[in-house]
Amino acid sequence: MSTGSAERSWCVVVPHHATGARLARHRLADELADVVPPTLLADLVAVLAELVGNAVRHADPLPGGVVRVAWRLRATAGGPTVQLRVTDGGGASGPLMRIAAPDAADGRGLHIIAGLASRWGVERDGLGQSVWAEFDPAGATRSDLVVAG
Template sequence: MSTVLTERSWCVMVPHDAQGARSARHRLATELTGVVPAALLADVEMVAAELLGNAVRHAEPLPGGLIRLAWSLRPGPPADVVEIRVTDGGATAPPQLRRVGPEAIDGRGLFLVAALTARWGVERDGLGQSVWARLAHPAGRELAPVG
């Protein structure tokens, strides 16, 4: 018997604060547990944590004091892709990689995002600013059926 994977997506709006970011990350993990391989899930959680943390620390909230976390799963081949997108009200400067010294206590988050993802970027629209990241896993390997 063969199983066909279908595209799947989801989003949540949470308060623009540390507790809201934590709640969004936990809901993401719950939704993807058993759907994607554990190694991919760990990377998705790490990237989501960095993007949500940056939104809380550096950006304005969306109207109503919220941030939005969305994800989608697109089955391959050649790769199964999870895209996550964090949307906030934007900041005065767009997110960018910054050089930090060995003694710095922060500033490495987007380097982690870049290292764990196939691609990442920033888009602005009428809603606000979205930072997105795509993580890929070879198609057909260890993915659970969707639906």
């Protein structure tokens, strides 16, 4: 793990398709493997997979049939702080945490995000919505939901 610059950020566009989640996960892992601890990287990859997967399943694509994936890394005295952000065309309703039956095949994605991230939320504008998750070593993991827009 290297220290590098104080802040780094990336933005990629992936297909609004299951392959988009795979591409986003691999790109994130490649970019941050030498920058963040392995346990944090595993959490980031898991949350990004859920965010992109939810965008593909529950939201419309952005123009061009894509989803925008961005992440920002800031070095702090307590360790790296990372924000993941997935922007899509929005859906009929915003993200909602569901109660999944024990044998249900889906319905746990936002619970996974809330359990791994320090906080997460949704922002809406005229073009669609962004769902974001932050990982802050100084903050306790909480299931805060922030909705703006």
